[in-house]
Amino acid sequence: MSQNTYELKAEARERVGKGSSRELRRNGLIPAVIYGDKQAPISIALSTNEVTKRIHAGGFMTTIATIVLDGKKINVLPKDYQLDPVRDFTMHVDFLRVSAKTEVNVEVPVHFENEDKSAIKQGGVLNIVRHTVELHCPADQIPEFLTVDLAGAKVGDSIHISAVKLPKGVRPVITDRDFTIATIVAPAAGIEDDAADEAAASE
Numbered sequence: 001m002s003q004n005t006y007e008l009k010a011e012a013r014e015r016v017g018k019g020s021s022r023e024l025r026r027n028g029l030i031p032a033v034i035y036g037d038k039q040a041p042i043s044i045a046l047s048t049n050e051v052t053k054r055i056h057a058g059g060f061m062t063t064i065a066t067i068v069l070d071g072k073k074i075n076v077l078p079k080d081y082q083l084d085p086v087r088d089f090t091m092h093v094d095f096l097r098v099s100a101k102t103e104v105n106v107e108v109p110v111h112f113e114n115e116d117k118s119a120i121k122q123g124g125v126l127n128i129v130r131h132t133v134e135l136h137c138p139a140d141q142i143p144e145f146l147t148v149d150l151a152g153a154k155v156g157d158s159i160h161i162s163a164v165k166l167p168k169g170v171r172p173v174i175t176d177r178d179f180t181i182a183t184i185v186a187p188a189a190g191i192e193d194d195a196a197d198e199a200a201a202s203e
Contacts, residue, residue: 007066007073008050013043021092030090034067034076037097044069051090055081062106062142064098077104077139098139105173107132110181111145118153119184126150127183133161137170148181158183 013020013031021031029045044067054060060078067074076095084091096104109132120126133146146164153159160178172179 005064005066006054007068008046008054010044010046010067010069012069013045025089025091030093032093032095034074034095034097037099037102039097042069042074046093048090051081051093055090059144062108062144064139064142065095067095075099077102077106077142100138100140102139103136104139104142105134105136106142108135108143109145110148112148112150112182114149114151118150119155119157120150120153123187124153124155124184125187127185129180129182133164133181134173135166135170136173137167141167141169143167143170150184153184155184155186 010032011029013024024031024045025048028048030048030051032044032046032051033041034044035041054065060081062077064075064077067076075098077098078093079096080094082091082093083089096102098104110128110130112126112128115121115126118124135143137143143166146166148159148164150159159181161172161174161181162178164181166172
């Protein structure tokens with residue numbers, strides 16, 4: 001589980017709407033909403049710099065944050081954020097209120113290890129089919145990433161989700177098939193070189 005939890009100080013938003021949101025952004029704030037856990041949604045404003053820094057740090061969508069609002073602390077998980085399509089700044093964030101009993105679906109990145117102990121060392125190419133996997137898990141047990149061990153993988157091998165060790169209580173959202181995470185393929189250049197060698201030998 002990611003241990004990079006953090007706090008964000010928030011202000012309550014009295015007014016909502018496009019005009020109010022534009023005013024907030026001019027003042028260096030981002031409009032946001034906290035919802036879920038069978039409670040009424042709360043409209044808040046957050047520091048643009050703080051939120052942008054957290055997004056760029058990585059793991060934003062898989063790390064529980066604590067929103068500090070009027071002296072109260074609310075545990076949340078970011079569920080969505082919108083960027084301005086032209087200027088690439090954060091325009092809005094949706095947070096899901098979470099507790100010890102909350103279960104969520106999250107996209108978790110995939111990391112690969114032991115490439116030097118696989119056919120990749122001999123020139124094989126790692127073809128990544130899924131850079132992330134959607135998982136269903138307790139909100140306080142979200143893995144920071146999934147690890148795929150490539151040791152012993154040969155050209156032509158496929159690595160499926162069943163080969164990945166998942167933490168207790170964590171399961172893939174897709175359950176009807178053993179889907180592929182990555183394959184090891186022969187290098188295209190190597191195939192072309194072999195073909196050229198064969199052609200030269202036949203002349």
